[in-house]
Amino acid sequence: MNDETVLGIDIGGTKLAAAIVNADGEVLTQDRIPTPVGNADQVFAALGELIEKVRGDATPAAVGIGSAGPLDQRHGLVSPVNIFGWRDFPLVDRVRALVDDVPVTLGVDGHCFALGEFWTGAGRGECNLLGIVVSTGVGAGIVTNGRPLLGQSGNAAHLGHIVVDLDGEPCACGSFGCVETYASGPRMVARAQRRGWRPGEAVDAAVLSADAALGDETALATFDDGAQALAAGIVATAVTVDLTTVVIGGGVAKAGPILFDPVQRWVKRLAQLPYVTDLSVRPAQLDNAGLIGAARLGLDSLR
Numbered sequence: 073m074n075d076e077t078v079l080g081i082d083i084g085g086t087k088l089a090a091a092i093v094n095a096d097g098e099v100l101t102q103d104r105i106p107t108p109v110g111n112a113d114q115v116f117a118a119l120g121e122l123i124e125k126v127r128g129d130a131t132p133a134a135v136g137i138g139s140a141g142p143l144d145q146r147h148g149l150v151s152p153v154n155i156f157g158w159r160d161f162p163l164v165d166r167v168r169a170l171v172d173d174v175p176v177t178l179g180v181d182g183h184c185f186a187l188g189e190f191w192t193g194a195g196r197g198e199c200n201l202l203g204i205v206v207s208t209g210v211g212a213g214i215v216t217n218g219r220p221l222l223g224q225s226g227n228a229a230h231l232g233h234i235v236v237d238l239d240g241e242p243c244a245c246g247s248f249g250c251v252e253t254y255a256s257g258p259r260m261v262a263r264a265q266r267r268g269w270r271p272g273e274a275v276d277a278a279v280l281s282a283d284a285a286l287g288d289e290t291a292l293a294t295f296d297d298g299a300q301a302l303a304a305g306i307v308a309t310a311v312t313v314d315l316t317t318v319v320i321g322g323g324v325a326k327a328g329p330i331l332f333d334p335v336q337r338w339v340k341r342l343a344q345l346p347y348v349t350d351l352s353v354r355p356a357q358l359d360n361a362g363l364i365g366a367a368r369l370g371l372d373s374l375r
């Protein structure tokens with residue numbers, strides 16, 4: 073075993089996380105902080121402190137950063153929707169200045185999720201994998217032949233914005249009938265409420281899934297619609313890039329069988345071409361897949 077290490081950084085709207093990870097994917101140190109509210113420099117100062125604390129005496133050979141989008145991979149700029157202080161923020165240059173000019177690689181958080189689950193999680197050993205995060209949106213990433221499929225601008229695998237309903241509702245992206253308009257947590261909650269679902273005090277996807285588990289027919293039907301849209305996006309992707317495995321994580325996936333049973337049923341129904349009939353759909357295993365995948369992105373930049 074070599075003693076090479078990399079620094080992984082995960083930038084999200086609710087938390088910032090960093091870890092030192094070795095070449096086997098083992099986390100040596102990690103920490104996280106709530107994403108601070110402030111101007112560009114204030115947010116970066118907090119990230120810098122986190123990096124220093126996690127790094128300690130380690131000398132990482134590379135850095136990988138996974139960030140909520142949108143981002144400009146070519147120029148190393150990030151504009152995470154929920155970090156208002158960062159608009160076209162030069163994150164790669166700023167981090168590189170902190171880490172002795174080692175290579176710094178930036179990727180979308182969905183790609184890092186897929187890479188993390190591929191490296192040490194539910195997709196270990198599966199070289200052609202789709203990772204999906206179902207949460208307030210629907211993010212995704214693809215690993216093909218053991219490498220992330222990034223695309224020319226780094227934005228490949230936007231599964232949440234595959235159109236699955238030509239008569240569908242408008243989507244935040246400007247299109248309509250996207251997977252996300254059926255399967256994201258907030259959209260499922262809104263759909264269920266329009267159908268007459270009346271939750272108690274809290275109104276979110278966790279309550280909706282709890283009601284579905286109790287047999288509430290509206291909640292079950294709404295999860296089934298979300299699962300059908302997800303399955304359509306999954307199968308469209310699988311027939312396009314030829315996959316064996318799908319790993320699903322994120323807050324809505326915590327619904328467990330309430331989500332996975334109908335997703336698996338719909339995938340089985342829709343995946344008919346011979347090379348996708350054995351497509352395996354399984355829950356994520358890691359609670360820090362984005363962070364692990366960011367580290368892997370850094371490691372891959374050395375190879």
Ligand SMILES: [Zn+2]
Nearest residue numbers: 233243245250
């Ligand atoms: Zn869309």
